[in-house]
Amino acid sequence: MIAERFRYLRPKDLDEALAWLAESQGEVRVLAGGHSLLPLMKLRLAAPQTVLDVERVEALRGIRLEGDVLHIGAMTRYHELARDPLVAEYAPLLAMAARTVGDPQVRNRGTVGGSICHADPAADFPAAALAMDAEVELRSRAGKRRLPLREFLLGPLSTALAPNELLAAIHVPLRAGWGAAYEKFPHPASGYAVAGVAALINKEGGAARAVAVAVTGVGPVAYRAAATEEVLTGASLDAARIQDGASQVAEGVEVNADLFASADYRRHLAQVLAARALRAAWGSD
Amino acid sequence: MALAEEMVKIAVTVNGKRYEDTVEPRWLLAHWLRDRLGLTGTHIGCDTSQCGVCTVVLNGRAVKSCTVLAVQADGGEVLTVEGLARDGKLHPVQEAFREAHGLQCGFCTPGAQMLAYALLEENPHPTEAEIREALDGILCRCTGYQHIVRAIELAAERKEAKA
Numbered sequence: 001m002i003a004e005r006f007r008y009l010r011p012k013d014l015d016e017a018l019a020w021l022a023e024s025q026g027e028v029r030v031l032a033g034g035h036s037l038l039p040l041m042k043l044r045l046a047a048p049q050t051v052l053d054v055e056r057v058e059a060l061r062g063i064r065l066e067g068d069v070l071h072i073g074a075m076t077r078y079h080e081l082a083r084d085p086l087v088a089e090y091a092p093l094l095a096m097a098a099r100t101v102g103d104p105q106v107r108n109r110g111t112v113g114g115s116i117c118h119a120d121p122a123a124d125f126p127a128a129a130l131a132m133d134a135e136v137e138l139r140s141r142a143g144k145r146r147l148p149l150r151e152f153l154l155g156p157l158s159t160a161l162a163p164n165e166l167l168a169a170i171h172v173p174l175r176a177g178w179g180a181a182y183e184k185f186p187h188p189a190s191g192y193a194v195a196g197v198a199a200l201i202n203k204e205g206g207a208a209r210a211v212a213v214a215v216t217g218v219g220p221v222a223y224r225a226a227a228t229e230e231v232l233t234g235a236s237l238d239a240a241r242i243q244d245g246a247s248q249v250a251e252g253v254e255v256n257a258d259l260f261a262s263a264d265y266r267r268h269l270a271q272v273l274a275a276r277a278l279r280a281a282w283g284s285d
Numbered sequence: 286m287a288l289a290e291e292m293v294k295i296a297v298t299v300n301g302k303r304y305e306d307t308v309e310p311r312w313l314l315a316h317w318l319r320d321r322l323g324l325t326g327t328h329i330g331c332d333t334s335q336c337g338v339c340t341v342v343l344n345g346r347a348v349k350s351c352t353v354l355a356v357q358a359d360g361g362e363v364l365t366v367e368g369l370a371r372d373g374k375l376h377p378v379q380e381a382f383r384e385a386h387g388l389q390c391g392f393c394t395p396g397a398q399m400l401a402y403a404l405l406e407e408n409p410h411p412t413e414a415e416i417r418e419a420l421d422g423i424l425c426r427c428t429g430y431q432h433i434v435r436a437i438e439l440a441a442e443r444k445e446a447k448a
Contacts, residue, residue, distance in 0.1 A: 001332050007291050008310030008356055031357075038352050039334050041311075051310065055357065079346070103422035104400070105337060108346040109353070189335060191421075 003041035007050045014059040014139065014168070017052060022141045022164045024050050030166060031055070032075055032114035035106050060113065060168060063087060069135075069171040074113025078125075079104075081112065091172050093180035093200055097128035100184050102191045113167045116149070119221055121156045121256065122192040127216035128182055130224055131198040132172040139168045146171070153221045178202045178210075181280035183273040185217075187260060193217035194261050195269040197225075197249065199277035207236050208282070213245075218270045219253040227251035228274065237282045246275035295359040299324065300368030308355045314348075315339045317355035318365060326366040326395045330424070337423040340396035341365045347403035347422065366395035369402065377443040378402050378436075387436030389427030397423045401437045410441060 009024075011017035021028060026049035031037055033055075040046040054060055060075040063084050070090050072081070078098040081087055087095050101107055101115075101124050115125040116136065126149070134149045138161065149170070152160045161167060184196035195217040202210040211232040213225040227248040235241050249270050255263040292307045299322060306321055318324045318341070327350055330338030334352035341350045342364040369376035378401050381387065388394045397420075404411060404419045411419070416437045420430055 002313075002316075003311040006310060008293055008354075010356070031354075034354070034357065035334060035352055038354070042313075042332070042351075053357065103337065104404075104419055105340055105347050105349045105422045106334070108348055 001042040003038070004044055004047035006041075006048055008053065009050060010053045010055075011057055014057055014166075017054055017057050017166060018139060018141045018164075020050075020052055021166060024052075026050060028052055028163070030117070032117075033077060033109040033111040034114075035102070035110040036114055036118040036120065054166070060166075065090075065174075066171070069173055072112055072170050072172065074111065074116075074167045074169055076112045078102075078107035078110050078112075082107065090174040090176050091132055093128050093132060093175070093182060093198055094125070094172070096180060096182040097124045097196075097198060100124055100182060100186070100191075100196075106191070112170060116152070116170065117159055117161055117167050119153050119155075119157050119159050120192070121219070121221050122187075122194070122196075122217040123222070124182070124184065124193055124196055124216060126153060126222040127193075127196055127214040128198045129170060129172065130222050131200045131212040131214035132175060133212065134170045134172045136167055137169045137171060138162075138165045140165045144168070150224060155220045158221070175200060175202075179281035179283055181277040183277040183280070185269050185273060195266055195273055197270060197273040197277045199274070199281040201232075201237070201278070201281040203282065207234055208232055209234070211245075213249065213274060213278070215249060215253075215270055215274070218250055218255055218266055220256075223253065225249045225251070225274070232278070237278065237284070239279075239284070242275055242278045242282070242284075246271050246278060249274040293356050293359075295356055297355075297358045297360070298362045300363070300365060306355075310354060310356050312355045313351055314341070314343070314353040314355050314358050314363070315350035317358075318350060318363070324365050324367050328392060328395055330393065330396070335424070336393070336396075337400065338393045338396040340399045340422065342399055342403050345403075345406070347400050364399070364402070366398055369398065376402070377447065378405065378440045381440035381443055382433075382436045385432055385436035385439050387428070387433040388425075393423055393425045397425065397433055401433075401440060404437070405441055405444060409444060411437070413438070 029048035081098040179201040200212040216222040231245040257263040330336035
């Protein structure tokens with residue numbers, strides 16, 4: 001399959017990328033790893049006039065500590081995330097989710113920024129990043145702004161990114177020593193999550209001092225399971241308590257239904273996966 | 286149609302040989318390899334970035350050439366199945382696929398071999414579980430994978446014996 005014709009721009013640095021974003025006429029799509037955008041273009045579900053390939057923009061690369069956050073460049077690929085020592089220490093949940101994405105070739109190309117900006121309702125990475133309380137760093141020629149990821153993700157394939165903006169990086173708070181787990185039921189062909197649950201627990205003195213649970217595949221876009229978090233925060237997480245929390249993981253959410261899974265089945269999957277993820281993050285498995 | 290004239294110059298090293306070409310940005314790497322360079326060993330299967338049959342190695346990593354634009358490979362190095370054999374001798378991965386019969390119809394074989402090649406470059410002694418994990422990247426409708434796993438295990442042994 002061949003995409004519609006488009007104009008191809010490959011900026012050499014961030015300034016050039018932002019200038020082209022500000023000046024280009026018509027629809028511009030940013031190309032990172034291409035594993036969401038190119039399939040859409042081949043199916044002609046997307047037909048941008050201009051494709052801005054940011055692969056060689058150095059400022060979008062790299063994983064580094066910046067004070068009390070981990071800075072992860074938007075062009076970071078899943079295979080890089082999966083093996084990065086800083087991620088392993090401070091944000092292992094992100095590596096766990098990255099390892100479940102697609103297959104080896106997809107992980108060799110797909111990027112953190114691409115996944116977040118595409119906002120696929122069944123993508124793995126946004127759920128893990130939401131559980132981590134990630135912020136997005138958005139750049140435009142006018143300057144930069146930071147936004148919590150939960151405010152950036154608006155709905156299926158929809159984000160708060162302005163047409164002249166570029167996602168430059170995500171910033172995640174350091175969560176060294178927190179229990180982390182990502183549990184997913186993948187679609188057998190695509191590898192996308194029919195349901196996926198990311199859990200993060202800060203266990204102190206036998207109680208869950210902080211709990212973050214994020215869900216993908218189930219609602220219109222990845223979300224935090226507030227009811228679950230509330231039930232569990234401050235408590236000792238025995239089996240009954242985990243079950244109680246997990247049962248509320250789709251509370252207040254309009255659960256997706258499609259040819260592959262009904263809403264009831266998806267809700268059930270989410271509850272089972274939430275219990276598994278919570279047990280693993282708590283350390284009871 | 287001004288857009289149609291926006292061709293892009295690329296230079297890509299394929300199987301050790303440098304090629305310069307002028308391409309339409311929308312051409313896929315798979316198209317360019319097959320239709321412009323005549324390297325038809327790279328097959329196109331599902332064309333929706335799922336089956337992995339079109340896998341080649343780009344800058345050291347296995348990628349699906351149906352989901353990479355030729356322009357994205359500009360300045361890079363590509364290895365296809367045609368580049369595995371050296372001086373008329375099959376690569377250990379190819380030898381092992383032949384001996385362990387890691388194929389039936391052969392359609393996915395170029396992709397499976399490039400995936401195996403990239404796996405062994407990164408991890409010369411994979412466990413069976415790691416091999417199966419890597420094979421998540423290729424859809425084979427014939428073998429049930431068992432013989433492909435054996436072939437990759439054999440290739441790992443051969444490579445070690447050679448080294």
